[in-house]
Amino acid sequence: MKIAVLGTGSVGRALAAGLAGAGHEVCMGTRDVRSTIARDDADQYGVSLSQWMADNPVVELATYADCAAAGDLVINATNGQASLLALEAAGSENLAGKVLIDTANPLDFSQGFPPTLFVRDTDSLGERIQRAFPHARVVKSLNTLTAGLMLNPSSLGAPSAVFVSGDDPAAKKEVVDLLAGFGWEQILDLGGISTARGVEMLMTMWLQLMGMFGDASFNWAIVR
Amino acid sequence: MKIAVLGTGSVGRALAAGLAGAGHEVCMGTRDVRSTIARDDADQYGVSLSQWMADNPVVELATYADCAAAGDLVINATNGQASLLALEAAGSENLAGKVLIDTANPLDFSQGFPPTLFVRDTDSLGERIQRAFPHARVVKSLNTLTAGLMLNPSSLGAPSAVFVSGDDPAAKKEVVDLLAGFGWEQILDLGGISTARGVEMLMTMWLQLMGMFGDASFNWAIVR
Numbered sequence: 001m002k003i004a005v006l007g008t009g010s011v012g013r014a015l016a017a018g019l020a021g022a023g024h025e026v027c028m029g030t031r032d033v034r035s036t037i038a039r040d041d042a043d044q045y046g047v048s049l050s051q052w053m054a055d056n057p058v059v060e061l062a063t064y065a066d067c068a069a070a071g072d073l074v075i076n077a078t079n080g081q082a083s084l085l086a087l088e089a090a091g092s093e094n095l096a097g098k099v100l101i102d103t104a105n106p107l108d109f110s111q112g113f114p115p116t117l118f119v120r121d122t123d124s125l126g127e128r129i130q131r132a133f134p135h136a137r138v139v140k141s142l143n144t145l146t147a148g149l150m151l152n153p154s155s156l157g158a159p160s161a162v163f164v165s166g167d168d169p170a171a172k173k174e175v176v177d178l179l180a181g182f183g184w185e186q187i188l189d190l191g192g193i194s195t196a197r198g199v200e201m202l203m204t205m206w207l208q209l210m211g212m213f214g215d216a217s218f219n220w221a222i223v224r
Numbered sequence: 225m226k227i228a229v230l231g232t233g234s235v236g237r238a239l240a241a242g243l244a245g246a247g248h249e250v251c252m253g254t255r256d257v258r259s260t261i262a263r264d265d266a267d268q269y270g271v272s273l274s275q276w277m278a279d280n281p282v283v284e285l286a287t288y289a290d291c292a293a294a295g296d297l298v299i300n301a302t303n304g305q306a307s308l309l310a311l312e313a314a315g316s317e318n319l320a321g322k323v324l325i326d327t328a329n330p331l332d333f334s335q336g337f338p339p340t341l342f343v344r345d346t347d348s349l350g351e352r353i354q355r356a357f358p359h360a361r362v363v364k365s366l367n368t369l370t371a372g373l374m375l376n377p378s379s380l381g382a383p384s385a386v387f388v389s390g391d392d393p394a395a396k397k398e399v400v401d402l403l404a405g406f407g408w409e410q411i412l413d414l415g416g417i418s419t420a421r422g423v424e425m426l427m428t429m430w431l432q433l434m435g436m437f438g439d440a441s442f443n444w445a446i447v448r
Contacts (some may be wrong), residue, residue: 121428152330160447190432198429204345205422207444208414221445222433223384 004071006064006086010043010147011103012077013052013189018151022181027060029067031089036061068094073174074103074136080104080125081118084132094205099171102196103142103150104119110148112149114207119201121218126165126196137171139164140196141179144178144206146216151182153219160219161186165195228253228295230288230310234267234371235327236301237276240283240442242375246405251284251292255313292318297398298360304328304349305342308356313418320359323395326350326420327366327374329427338431341424349421350389361395364420365403368430370440375406375412377443384443385410389419411444431447 005016006029013028020026030036040048053061060067068074068090078086083104087095106125107115119125126140141164142150149155153162162184166172176187190198202220210216229240230253237252244250254260264272274277277285284291292314302310307328311319330349331339343349350364365388366374373379377386386408390396400411414422426444434440 016288024444116345121340121425156447158447160445188433188436190429190436195429195432198432201345201425201428203417204425208419208422209412212412212414213448218446218448221383221384221447222442223380223445224442 001025002070002072003027004067004074004090005077006030006067006075006090007077007079008049008061009077009079010045011150013043013047013056014147014150015075015077015142017056018182020056020058022151026069027062027067027174028059029062029064029087029090031064033063059100065094066092071098073099073178075101076129077103078108080106081108083125083129087129087133092135093131095133098136099135099168099174100129100133100138101142101175102129102138102140105143107203108202109224114204114211117164117203119200121197121201124194124196125133126193126200130167130193137166137168137194138193139166139171139175140199141165141175144199144202145219149217149219151187153184156219157219158221159185159222161188163188163190165190165193165197165199167193186221225249226294226296227251228291228298228314229301230291230299230314231301231303232273233286233301234269235272235301235374237267237280239299239301239327239366241280242406243281244280246375250282251286251291251294252294252315253286253288253310255288255310257287259284260409272428277390284434288314289318295322297323299325299327300353301327304330305318305332307349307353309342311353311357316357316359319357322360323392323398324353324357324360324362325399326362326364331365331427338428338435343424345421345425348418348420348424349416350424354391354417358382359392361392362417363392363395364417364423365389365399368423368426369443370439373441373443376411378407380441380443382445383409384445385412387412387414388398389414389417389423391416412446 095119108118332342354362
């Protein structure tokens, strides 16, 4: 499948590398290719984007719009405060009819760390995206765990959970199948896109847990 | 130990019965003993309070103030919107110096179901209680799971997690020891009372999960 991963940070890179490794044709979208390469930020692992591109030659870097246009499936891996602008740049015509996996969290870092949430239990970023792009088939998923685990669930010591929220059952089915292919066993369908509220609000506690453990290699599980 | 459980609903009853069963001397506090008995609500299991009191004769029903005065440890098991008033009725002098376990959630049902949260990631009910009763040693705990599991963690199919938040390390130690005595294995100390924000915000997703499963017999676990 052709997959467009919008965003070049830790989440975008982890997803692009994992999906390409699984045989998908992957582009990574950014606002401006030339300035992104010129800025050349190191990620949390100290790897610059140009180094990362050299290490992952099968992943193409393109504008949000070119990348989204090429993708059969689109993944929003931009930071939450930039997501709506990034998706506007991608173009509603390039999202229409496609599954759009939203992995972002509505984190507001303007007051420092820990961030607060700029939208909470009466709305969600997932819903805002679905409202802004009514013809995209938005599925909120993968926002509840660190980038490195998203496509590597078996790297933890026991099975854990990932969630999907969305109004389009067939779109959720496509995402569930994609995730199952990477080894996810507990994939919980919470319901419509409004259930993005719950998974986005996990972020406050996720940040506390990261502080307590001193690293991000953990995940939620639901025990019955 | 003498334990004051404030609140006569499902949470208060489950905690009072479980603690009494473990050999503690337990009173259950209410606003007005006579009117509580007269009202005689059935709980979620269809059991009236007078029936419950007959089934649990070792638990004494008393006013918030009398019960809190008698307790070495106090548990807030009232509903979140009533908690501050209930604790005022209990009396700050009867809470001072004591461990106060806050199990309540800041749920606002005024707009129907699902409820929203009346305080969220910039404050929490746990912090409000600690601010209102600065001489109580508040420990937020047990608000993340259904009443029937709070003192029965082994009734689920696998180990799961419970959390403590509070500013007083010795108070948290007391709560951790109490919980461990009921079989809790994953007891995670999230930090100061401000981390009550995270555990209270789990409630939104907890309600979604309850809707999805059709029952409340589940719990969070953290996998590393």
